Amino acid sequence: MTIPVLICDDSALARKQVKKSLPDGWDIDVNMVSNGREAIDYLRQNQVGVLFLDLTMPEIDGVGVLETNKAEKLVDFVIVVSADIQPDMKKRVEELGALAFINKPVNTAKLNDILKTYGLL
Incomplete structure (x- = not known):
């Protein structure tokens, strides 16, 4: 079963580096966003299995995304x-x-x- 993955980082280079570091053969569908506001909007509208999250970003930072996620239970x-x-x-x-x-x-x-460790791979 394909796992939907979201990578959130304000740096395009960092997003690409995270994507490149994901294991070969891992059955995933990767999407990317560039700030916390986009991440929250995406999580509210789409099912995501794993979120890779930067902390220092414009608009809403990673802590803000985590706070929203904790309150709304958007991704495990x-x-x-x-x-x-x-x-x-x-x-x-x-x-x-x-x-x-x-x-x-x-x-x-x-x-x-x-x-x-978390049974994702």
């Missing part, structure tokens, strides 16, 4: 992909329901381990 699996590696922020996003926090650039082996 959220993996934060960010250069913001401060311990307080990592704790905050986990409290808001993120399954994992991956530093940019994405380490493919770490990503694969996270996907396997």
